Amino acid sequence: MPELQDRFLRACRRQPVDRTPIWIMRQAGRYQPEYRELRRRHTMMECCTTPELAAEVTLMPLRRFELDAAILFSDLTVPFTPMGAPFVLKESVGPVIEQPVRSAADVERLRLIEPEEDLPFTLEAIRLLRRELTVPLIGFTGAPFTWAAYLVEGGGSRDFRHTRAFIYSQPEAWDRLMALLAENVLRYLTAQAAAGAQALQLFDSWVGILPPSVYRRQVQPHMSRLFEGLKALDVPVIHFGTGTGSLLEDMRDAGGDVIGVDWRMDLSEARRRLGDGVAVQGNLDPTVLLAPPDVLEREALRVLAEAGSAPGHIFNLGHGILPETPLDNVARLVDTVHGA
Amino acid sequence: MPELQDRFLRACRRQPVDRTPIWIMRQAGRYQPEYRELRRRHTMMECCTTPELAAEVTLMPLRRFELDAAILFSDLTVPFTPMGAPFVLKESVGPVIEQPVRSAADVERLRLIEPEEDLPFTLEAIRLLRRELTVPLIGFTGAPFTWAAYLVEGGGSRDFRHTRAFIYSQPEAWDRLMALLAENVLRYLTAQAAAGAQALQLFDSWVGILPPSVYRRQVQPHMSRLFEGLKALDVPVIHFGTGTGSLLEDMRDAGGDVIGVDWRMDLSEARRRLGDGVAVQGNLDPTVLLAPPDVLEREALRVLAEAGSAPGHIFNLGHGILPETPLDNVARLVDTVHGA
Numbered sequence: 001m002p003e004l005q006d007r008f009l010r011a012c013r014r015q016p017v018d019r020t021p022i023w024i025m026r027q028a029g030r031y032q033p034e035y036r037e038l039r040r041r042h043t044m045m046e047c048c049t050t051p052e053l054a055a056e057v058t059l060m061p062l063r064r065f066e067l068d069a070a071i072l073f074s075d076l077t078v079p080f081t082p083m084g085a086p087f088v089l090k091e092s093v094g095p096v097i098e099q100p101v102r103s104a105a106d107v108e109r110l111r112l113i114e115p116e117e118d119l120p121f122t123l124e125a126i127r128l129l130r131r132e133l134t135v136p137l138i139g140f141t142g143a144p145f146t147w148a149a150y151l152v153e154g155g156g157s158r159d160f161r162h163t164r165a166f167i168y169s170q171p172e173a174w175d176r177l178m179a180l181l182a183e184n185v186l187r188y189l190t191a192q193a194a195a196g197a198q199a200l201q202l203f204d205s206w207v208g209i210l211p212p213s214v215y216r217r218q219v220q221p222h223m224s225r226l227f228e229g230l231k232a233l234d235v236p237v238i239h240f241g242t243g244t245g246s247l248l249e250d251m252r253d254a255g256g257d258v259i260g261v262d263w264r265m266d267l268s269e270a271r272r273r274l275g276d277g278v279a280v281q282g283n284l285d286p287t288v289l290l291a292p293p294d295v296l297e298r299e300a301l302r303v304l305a306e307a308g309s310a311p312g313h314i315f316n317l318g319h320g321i322l323p324e325t326p327l328d329n330v331a332r333l334v335d336t337v338h339g340a
Numbered sequence: 341m342p343e344l345q346d347r348f349l350r351a352c353r354r355q356p357v358d359r360t361p362i363w364i365m366r367q368a369g370r371y372q373p374e375y376r377e378l379r380r381r382h383t384m385m386e387c388c389t390t391p392e393l394a395a396e397v398t399l400m401p402l403r404r405f406e407l408d409a410a411i412l413f414s415d416l417t418v419p420f421t422p423m424g425a426p427f428v429l430k431e432s433v434g435p436v437i438e439q440p441v442r443s444a445a446d447v448e449r450l451r452l453i454e455p456e457e458d459l460p461f462t463l464e465a466i467r468l469l470r471r472e473l474t475v476p477l478i479g480f481t482g483a484p485f486t487w488a489a490y491l492v493e494g495g496g497s498r499d500f501r502h503t504r505a506f507i508y509s510q511p512e513a514w515d516r517l518m519a520l521l522a523e524n525v526l527r528y529l530t531a532q533a534a535a536g537a538q539a540l541q542l543f544d545s546w547v548g549i550l551p552p553s554v555y556r557r558q559v560q561p562h563m564s565r566l567f568e569g570l571k572a573l574d575v576p577v578i579h580f581g582t583g584t585g586s587l588l589e590d591m592r593d594a595g596g597d598v599i600g601v602d603w604r605m606d607l608s609e610a611r612r613r614l615g616d617g618v619a620v621q622g623n624l625d626p627t628v629l630l631a632p633p634d635v636l637e638r639e640a641l642r643v644l645a646e647a648g649s650a651p652g653h654i655f656n657l658g659h660g661i662l663p664e665t666p667l668d669n670v671a672r673l674v675d676t677v678h679g680a
């Protein structure tokens with residue numbers, strides 16, 4: 001295997017680094033012409049379920065930019081079909097679940113996954129990538145709440161109102177759903193680590209929609225158990241959510257070596273609230289990459305300044321890079337972060 | 341004029357009250373059969389621009405429930421057309437602006453309003469209502485940022501990415517836009533207060549999408565000037581936003597007698613952070629009104645307990661009531677709050 005540049009892993013472990021590491025959520029994506037070209041010939045799901053394609057797409061951004069980590073190309077929803085919740089991915093809409101989970105009986109229909117049998121393409125893509133990569137490979141999955149939110153809602157949503165109503169109206173069915181999803185997350189991430197993923201990111205993308213009291217009662221216990229299980233893997237785990245200004249301490253208490261925050265928070269305030277027992281990842285507003293160079297540099301330096309000089313900061317956007325982002329701005333961002 | 345039950349106004353001023361006052365965002369709306377019936381005969385815009393209809397719809401929820409305040413029936417977007425930004429309201433989509441504001445030239449197209457000439461129906465509805473009402477009447481408008489977000493985006497949005505990109509890329513044009521919108525808000529609210537509105541709510545519904553640094557630099561100065569202007573009206577002003585977990589102190593510093601918060605925050609934490617110089621409004625999750633009675637009562641009592649015993653709490657939902665809400669649950673909520 002090629003020698004590893006370990007800046008990213010060192011920052012996850014809050015060890016000193018020569019430069020702040022940077023990777024970008026959705027760094028393999030539509031802002032790249034070579035990705036758009038590939039997607040004219042292959043669907044999103046083909047790219048996720050064909051190891052060679054998934055590996056090729058994963059590598060695309062690394063050929064262009066000096067990123068400090070790769071993230072496996074896949075989609076949060078890929079495990080839904082083997083779980084018993086078939087769906088389609090609609091372009092610019094997202095997943096549409098055939099039968100949303102709205103009752104206790106719907107929860108009973110779902111099943112535990114066997115990653116080596118159900119998702120072999122993901123694990124094979126990881127094995128292929130490890131032979132090529134000189135930076136660490138991040139595996140990932142949706143977190144149980146975010147999976148549940150898609151399953152209950154039947155897809156994406158602005159306010160995930162059906163999900164919240166489900167929690168209030170059917171708390172026992174909700175807890176069974178979360179327990180099953182947490183077990184599936186554990187199995188999936190365990191398999192990814194075994195295949196060679198050197199870090200893992202849990203995307204609890206939509207958890208910020210919840211009242212903190214509901215998070216503590218009906219999400220956090222499942223997350224705590226999950227993070228307990230993940231400890232045995234001995235790889236850093238990034239715990240990411242958006243809109244989590246009122247949940248930050250509760251997310252940290254649930255677990256994770258790194259807490260990922262979106263742009264709706266001062267990173268200095270996030271570090272103050274989180275304390276020095278975890279690293280942080282974030283949090284440039286993705287729309288800054290559509291701004292003129294001086295603004296982009298100013299805002300990137302602001303994020304670095306807010307992160308402060310203590311070890312344990314991984315530079316990233318606050319959420320996925322936008323498809324309309326100019327390539328030059330990505331290069332400029334990486335240079336700014338590495339040059340600071 | 342009829343004698344006024346002033347529990348709501350006393351709470352706005354942080355004076356002791358016999359019971360916690362309650363009103364409900366979108367309390368005149370689709371969850372009521374009489375509203376749906378009226379809307380089969382009249383469009384939303386007809387209801388907003390015909391004083392008798394606006395007054396009639398405003399009164400509907402007060403005939404059913406013992407609410408402690410009325411809120412004028414209107415829409416945040418009504419002043420867009422006289423401002424020079426015509427739009428249509430699409431059912432279950434929201435406003436669609438004919439020509440989104442995307443450049444400095446687009447900003448120059450917009451103009452100052454003269455409420456008595458441009459929006460006489462709103463002011464006449466307020467005058468009609470004051471003759472009928474025995475509870476205070478709340479006037480309202482969108483806040484400058486939320487207006488700007490609709491205008492730039494061309495409508496609603498999940499992440500208001502064009503708005504954020506506009507701020508970063510065209511900061512001077514943005515400041516001109518905000519200055520004009522803030523002046524229009526001031527004119528509109530001044531006219532509403534002169535017509536008889538006894539309190540005012542500024543809906544900065546989408547402000548929670550911003551990084552705090554951007555709020556402080558490019559929204560807060562405009563809000564501070566606006567609140568300075570509103571002081572002369574001598575009516576309480578409610579400053580409301582959603583997803584404001586990272587903006588709460590900055591919103592308070594901008595101004596307002598009452599800070600309205602959505603369900604994504606513990607109200608106890610909100611009061612702790614806001615201090616005792618302002619009242620708070622909120623913050624039951626609207627989806628709780630879809631849950632069984634025992635859950636509804638438990639959650640309403642939780643909100644009351646979190647608000648604590650210090651004066652200055654107005655009970656409300658964290659955002660608008662959902663169309664699918666059963667009428668019985670609204671009655672139960674009002675009883676629970678008043679009986680606690």
